[in-house]
Amino acid sequence: MQTRKVTIDPITRLEGHGKIDIFLNDEGDVDHAYYQIPELRGFEIFSLGRPAEDMPQITSRICGVCPTAHHMAGTKALDALYKIEPTSPAKKLRELIYNTFMLEDHALHVYVLGGPDFIVGPEAPKEQRNILGVIGKVGVDAGKRVITTRRRLRELITYLSGKIIHPVFGLPGGVAKGLTKQDLPKFQELAKDSLDFALFTIQVFRDIVLKNDDYVKMITSDAYTHQTYYMGLVDENNKVNFYDGKIRVVDTEGKEYAKFSADKYLDYVAERVEPWSYVKFPYLKPLGWRGFTDGTDTSLYAVAPLARLNVSDGMATPKAHEAYEEFYKILGAKPVHHTLANHYARVVEMIQAAEKMVELINDPEITSDHIRVIPFEKPTVGVGVVEAPRGTLFHHYETDERGILTKVNLIVATQNNSARIAMSVDKAAKGLIRKGQISDGLLNKIEMAFRAYDPCNACATHALGQMPLRVNIKDITGNIIQTIRR
Amino acid sequence: MSDKPKIGFYWCASCGGCEESIVDLAEDILTVAGAVDIVFWPVAMDFKKSDVEAMPDQSIVATFINGAIRTTEQDEMVNLLRRKSQFVIAYGSCAHLGGIPALANQFPREQILKYVYEESPSTVNDEKTRPATSIDIKSHTLTLPGFHKLVRALDQVIDVDYYLPGCAPTPKLLKEAVMALLQGKLPPKDSVLAPDIALCDECPRKDSKPTDVAYTEFKRPHWTLMDATKCFLAQGVVCMGPATRGGCEALCVNGNMPCTGCFGPTSRVQDQGAKMLSSLCSSIKPTDEEGIDAVLEGVPDPVGTFYRYGLAASILRVKVNKE
Secondary structure: OOOEEEEEOOOOOOOOOOEEEEEEOOOOOEEEEEEEOOOOOOHHHHOOOOEHHHHHHHHHHHOOOOHHHHHHHHHHHHHHHOOOOOOHHHHHHHHHHHHHHHHHHHHHHHHHHOOHHHHOOOOOOHHHOOHHHHHHHHOHHHHHHHHHHHHHHHHHHHHHHOOOOOOOOEEOOEEOOOOOOOOHHHHHHHHHHHHHHHHHHHHHHHHHHHOOHHHHHHHOOHHHEOOOEEEEEEOOOOEEOOOOOEEEEEOOOOOEEEEEOHHHHHHHEEEEOOOOOOOOEEEEHHHOOOOOOOOOOOOOEEOOHHHHHHHOOEOOOHHHHHHHHHHHHHHOOOOOOEOOHHHHHHHHHHHHHHHHHHHHHOOHHHHOOOOEOOOOOOOOEEEEEEEEOOEEEEEEEEEOOOOEEEEEEEEOHHHHOHHHHHHHHHHHHHHHOEOOEOOOHHHHHHHHHHHOOOOOOOOHHHHHOOOOOEEEEEOOOOOEEEEEEO | OOOOOEEEEEEOEOOOHHHHHHHOOHHHHHHHHHHOEEEEOOOOOOOOHHHHHHOOOOOEEEEEEEOEEEEHHHHHHHHHHHHHEEEEEEEOHHHHHOOHHHHHHHOOHHHHHHHHHHHOOOEOOOOOOOOOOEEEEOOEEEEOOOEEEEEEOHHHOOOOOEEEOOOOOOHHHHHHHHHHHHOOOOOOOOOEOOOOOEHHHHOOOHHHOOOOOOEOOOOOHHHOOOOOOOOOHHHOOOOOHHHOEOOOOOHHHHOOOOOOOOOOOOOOOOOHHHHHHHHHHOOEOOOOHHHHHHHHOOOOOHHHHHOOOOOOOOOOOOOOOOO
16 A cells, blocks of 8 residues: 655744644545644643742743733733732733733734735745735735834833733733833824724735635635634723633534633633644543544534634724624624634734724823732632633633642643644645645645644744745655655 | 855754844845845755755855754754854844753653643543654655654754844844854854843843842732832842843843843853852841742742753753653
């Protein structure tokens, strides 16, 4: 039997690395494609015995692209651990930092990482499918505006957080640093510019993507569609919230399946171990593990921008909500199951993040110096949850009465999507490889299958080019019979 | 290929923050990209190990490597890059000193695997399945890399010429290093490419640093309202400033939190943690054992406090675990 194996290695970095192995059957069609994560660093163990208050700074080192998400989840876990609420101004400062972070991180994805596939085009020459191609398409001035806006957003985070790559503001009951009245005007101006920038971005998306029938067809095509459950945080009105709220899960029909607070996460989320990957595969615990399968019988759920829109009844701010309604008008009824719609949902979220910035920076309390309360309760258990740009992020700490960690459990945003990503890669490979014929287009189409979920894969350095991909087609003895590279 | 100097970037066990720090050059990144040829950068360019193998030895002027070393694959890769590069620069805390991932050196590898795949509260795994370095599924063989027991800093694996410190290094220091390289104005080999001063020397709160102090307690930050103008040590909060190299311009202090030591020691200090310990312990007021213990209650995790980024490269290096 002439079994063939196709290896894509490295696809890119996911906290280090990613790899795809594709197995072909006798007919040369895809038998199965595996998406593997070959890394593990062990944060949950090496945090033990350390004081819990160090966790926001230690866990941010899980990811240097979204350190603010880990820092914030850790800080909220400390609030819960010490049974303390941050002061009102502190909560607003945290939300200001968080919405600013969400906006700059989403902007990175839209213009630098995933967006080029659409803005420049999935079939455009690969040398152009990057930020430089984006600048070519939207214009030099617009390109500079992207770089400059992102730098200014990161300056605001630096002001409040000390360091942009790895922040230090988080303490139980508040934040370490406030915002002074003198410095307020420049950040008020930034917030206003940011909203203009977000509205500009959705217009770019409308003009370039939505007005192109081929793109809309691609977004809604079966190759990029999976029916799963969805998970995300919502506020008391079931509107999208990045920083806080209850975790809501909807089924494949969009019906509410569960709504729970962070401390109940273990009732709903379980993780499956597979021998062929270091990453674990979360699923809905009450439904039990039902395998890598989608449709009404699935127990898998997805997170990230599309999931957040699907679980909510709307956006929390007016202009973002208008964009939300337009989103479902174009793509159909909730829930939208098209993975590539994540790109569109991300732009809708940028508007909410910017509107929130405007609201928060003009809040009279934002320059208050009442930014901390000291905890006095004995610590026991704390779970902190935020919506990272890439989805729901869980930090769970347990300590002794001195606040020394005895147990840590982390379920990281991208990890929630790992089963669905594995299915997406398998589906894309099956759709593209027929009778042993492998087209060059396979490479970018496979990239697009997972890039929509997880720009952490394609780290920020994608700025100057694209992810390295090589597909080796080997015969059964391991000899390479064909190599496709770019 | 042009005649511009060839530069490489590579990563090992790291978080991506070092890569992000390169992007934080913002408008300057185009200047840097214009002055050099980036001949590989795995996340950004079409880079293959075989391409590097095909390059003449020493044909890359400088390779910036971030991340610590844990796998055999990383081991092989950095050795290859060493051969191909005139200069190797350890970029960031993990490559420089082991970084936060090296805190895992306090724990046996088996404890990590057992917890993650069997014991964690959200894991359901009655069959005790573990990821395997080689597994056959339906006659298909799938492989994963294996892991060393220890995390190592870069210069514990290959010869390193220069170090750019920090978690992450600042874009300013990166830009200065690249410019020094292009202009041939590099300092002596083994230099750390950052000012050789203690952080205290560039700290905005240095005027309130106590010259003569007797600690009766150390305060943990979450139980302390911190004065935003006064030296942390003067407030009884442990700050790694005295044992740590400057060059970050006191970023954490500007965020009103103490330094945790990510730039490593100055050239005059052999072991950052030992230096800080001796400095603090010589200033503890009580002299009896009970009294000293009471003061040290405020530092419940000495390794994580004094060696947070430097365990792999320190004189402690690893806890001997009897498995």
